[in-house]
Amino acid sequence: MRSFKKIASGVNENRRGLEKLLNMVERGEVERVVIEYPDRLARFGFNYLKKFLSAFGVKLIIINGNNEEKEKTIELAEDLVAIVTSFAAKIYGKRGSKKK
16 A cells, blocks of 8 residues: 655645656556545646546545535635635745745
């Protein structure tokens, strides 16, 4: 059994751990994926990943998934904060590398 303790933030696009996991799924090396919360796997496009895993017969287990549907306004606000955080990290990361 192989374990990825932290693949990275769900808003980060450059996630080597997630890429390795998806490659393992394609090769048929994975039976199930266990995650704590859906947004840790992917903040956006979670349903695409869920469908991908299902297409390869991989069972997705969510330990602390919120069974109750969030209010749409709260979910939208969280998504907007995640987007702003992602863009801010990219901007400040580029600024930091210019100083070196």
